[in-house]
Amino acid sequence: MTDTARPETPVPSRGRAGLLSRLPRTFMFGVLILGTLVLIAIFPEFFAPYDPLAFDYSAVLQPPSAAHPFGTDNFGRDVLSRVIHASTINLQIAIFATITPFVFGTLLGAVVGYVGGIAETIFGRVVDAVITFPFLVLVIAIVSVLGPGLVNMYIAVGLVGWVFYARIIAAEVKVQKRLDYADAGRAMGYTHTRIVFRHLLPNSVTPAIVYWMTDMALAILLGSSLGYLGLGAQPPAAEWGVQIAEGKNFMATAWWISVFPGIAIVITGLGFSLLGDGLADLLRTRK
Amino acid sequence: MTTPLLTAEAVSKDFLFARTIAERFTGRPARTVHALNGVSLEVRRGETLGIVGESGCGKSTLARCLVRLHECDAGRVTFEGADIAMLSGADRRAFNRRVQMIFQDPYSSLNPRMTVRQILAEALSVHGMVPRDRVDDRIAELLTLVRLPQDAATKYPHEFSGGQRQRIGIARALSVEPEVLVADELVSALDVSVQAQVVNLLLELQERLELTLVFVAHDLRLVRHISHRVAVMYLGQVVEVAPTEELFERPRHPYTQALLKAAPSLDPSTRTRKVAAKGELPSPSNLPSGCLFHTRCPHVFDRCRSDAPGLTSRGPGHVAACHLANPGIEGPA
Numbered sequence: 001m002t003d004t005a006r007p008e009t010p011v012p013s014r015g016r017a018g019l020l021s022r023l024p025r026t027f028m029f030g031v032l033i034l035g036t037l038v039l040i041a042i043f044p045e046f047f048a049p050y051d052p053l054a055f056d057y058s059a060v061l062q063p064p065s066a067a068h069p070f071g072t073d074n075f076g077r078d079v080l081s082r083v084i085h086a087s088t089i090n091l092q093i094a095i096f097a098t099i100t101p102f103v104f105g106t107l108l109g110a111v112v113g114y115v116g117g118i119a120e121t122i123f124g125r126v127v128d129a130v131i132t133f134p135f136l137v138l139v140i141a142i143v144s145v146l147g148p149g150l151v152n153m154y155i156a157v158g159l160v161g162w163v164f165y166a167r168i169i170a171a172e173v174k175v176q177k178r179l180d181y182a183d184a185g186r187a188m189g190y191t192h193t194r195i196v197f198r199h200l201l202p203n204s205v206t207p208a209i210v211y212w213m214t215d216m217a218l219a220i221l222l223g224s225s226l227g228y229l230g231l232g233a234q235p236p237a238a239e240w241g242v243q244i245a246e247g248k249n250f251m252a253t254a255w256w257i258s259v260f261p262g263i264a265i266v267i268t269g270l271g272f273s274l275l276g277d278g279l280a281d282l283l284r285t286r287k
Numbered sequence: 288m289t290t291p292l293l294t295a296e297a298v299s300k301d302f303l304f305a306r307t308i309a310e311r312f313t314g315r316p317a318r319t320v321h322a323l324n325g326v327s328l329e330v331r332r333g334e335t336l337g338i339v340g341e342s343g344c345g346k347s348t349l350a351r352c353l354v355r356l357h358e359c360d361a362g363r364v365t366f367e368g369a370d371i372a373m374l375s376g377a378d379r380r381a382f383n384r385r386v387q388m389i390f391q392d393p394y395s396s397l398n399p400r401m402t403v404r405q406i407l408a409e410a411l412s413v414h415g416m417v418p419r420d421r422v423d424d425r426i427a428e429l430l431t432l433v434r435l436p437q438d439a440a441t442k443y444p445h446e447f448s449g450g451q452r453q454r455i456g457i458a459r460a461l462s463v464e465p466e467v468l469v470a471d472e473l474v475s476a477l478d479v480s481v482q483a484q485v486v487n488l489l490l491e492l493q494e495r496l497e498l499t500l501v502f503v504a505h506d507l508r509l510v511r512h513i514s515h516r517v518a519v520m521y522l523g524q525v526v527e528v529a530p531t532e533e534l535f536e537r538p539r540h541p542y543t544q545a546l547l548k549a550a551p552s553l554d555p556s557t558r559t560r561k562v563a564a565k566g567e568l569p570s571p572s573n574l575p576s577g578c579l580f581h582t583r584c585p586h587v588f589d590r591c592r593s594d595a596p597g598l599t600s601r602g603p604g605h606v607a608a609c610h611l612a613n614p615g616i617e618g619p620a
Binding site: 179180181183184186187188189190194198199202203 | 351354356379380382383384387388390391392395396397398399400401409410413414456459463
């Protein structure tokens with residue numbers, strides 16, 4: 001399940017010696033963090049010292065120690081093992097909740113930006129209608145109708161999230177289509193499809209890709225929020241938001257149950273943000 | 288006389304401004320820019336036709352209408368006698384292939400994310416110019432033709448200078464083996480030293496490939512150097528057309544005379560401070576009545592304010608749109 005596209009794969013097509021040293025430092029840090037995370041997410045059994053679901057009533061609410069570096073929760077489950085196993089679900093959320101909006105929003109935005117006119121007007125009204133509602137409220141509403149669970153969360157985020165990508169791309173394509181290279185394509189007799197997807201889109205997609213990286217971080221936070229509210233991943237599955245929710249009654253006495261998954265969220269978000277910043281540098285059109 | 292290859296017949300083109308909020312509320316129509324006001328022009332096979340005029344006179348709009356990047360609002364453009372607005376499907380693709388355009392801005396006219404090879408290969412494959420296994424050979428030929436090194440193929444546009452980019456643009460246009468090239472301000476964005484290189488290359492290619500060239504520019508000396516015939520545009524109309532030397536030696540339209548006088552001369556003894564055309568170019572969204580030039584013409588008289596003069600003959604291949612037969616010298620025609 002976790003052999004999905006690794007975020008660190010996009011590398012510039014021109015392979016040359018010294019390429020590594022020319023990469024932006026933020027990009028390298030982002031790749032380092034996310035690379036490690038992806039490795040952990042693919043082989044959690046290899047890294048986790050215990051079964052994440054195994055109860056151990058002889059070691060309940062243990063503080064961090066050599067045997068349990070992140071402590072144990074109220075059922076005696078090893079928090080470290082649960083954080084490690086949760087990374088699988090959380091990275092899945094980051095990717096699956098955002099890939100459909102990214103692809104669909106990008107394609108639709110490119111067409112709308114190119115066609116303009118009435119299509120753009122209708123699109124503008126739809127966007128206005130969607131962004132009038134706070135994102136989380138809308139997603140919670142949809143999940144409540146469809147029922148809790150990860151798949152329904154992906155659907156809910158997909159129904160709302162494409163708007164942001166489409167808006168970014170439509171604005172960018174609108175600028176690009178006025179440039180001479182688009183006219184050159186038309187004068188060559190190229191089809192509209194070719195001009196939009198072969199010429200305009202590659203020159204417009206960078207801001208959407210950068211936003212996508214941030215959006216993956218946001219999706220993890222959203223997944224955690226929904227998990228916390230009981231609408232996302234369901235217990236006893238290990239998921240960082242669910243873990244934080246489970247620890248909330250023990251905050252005063254056993255802070256480690258909530259704090260370590262929280263740190264995991266922060267690090268993952270940081271990784272995506274750095275990768276997004278680095279990609280922005282890397283994909284910027286050279287003039 | 289040979290039959291014209293490409294003609295514009297009374298072509299008009301308007302552009303609408305987006306309506307302002309005030310205009311929407313008061314119900315006034317959107318303002319219109321009259322970019323072309325009945326342009327008539329012939330391009331003959333094998334010739335170089337220069338089109339000159341000051342900024343904003345509609346030169347570029349005309350160039351874009353000739354290759355059908357703009358549709359005309361009135362009038363028509365014909366290619367080998369057929370109205371190009373009626374072409375569709377394979378005919379339209381064939382027209383696009385046979386009539387190519389080269390753009391002014393060497394920085395925005397090439398897709399920054401495609402290598403030179405990709406740019407040329409795309410044109411070659413879309414029009415099926417050569418079999419797939421010959422594409423690389425053809426690209427090498429094209430690069431030699433425009434005098435770019437062979438390793439240029441793997442590079443991106445940003446790795447080239449302005450003059451080199453224009454030559455890539457020329458190579459792209461030539462890749463589909465066109466008969467007509469419309470060059471819109473081909474070298475005005477380049478340094479003077481590079482301009483000569485690019486222009487001479489174009490002239491050489493024209494001779495070798497028997498191209499018909501429409502050369503749009505505002506640089507009179509350049510146009511004089513390369514054109515067989517020159518058309519002068521003012522406010523979206525052609526006011527005078529003549530063989531190059533005839534036009535430069537005996538201009539018959541007051542605007543052409545003003546334009547030639549305004550061009551800086553290399554000979555200090557001919558320097559003058561006299562202004563040949565007074566005032567500013569009128570707004571193309573609010574055109575003068577009668578002859579469009581009457582607001583600035585030194586020879587204006589009553590008839591100019593009411594009647595628009597048509598293009599009338601002034602000698603072999605020489606036409607001008609003025610009520611005076613020989614403005615500045617004689618009385619009314």
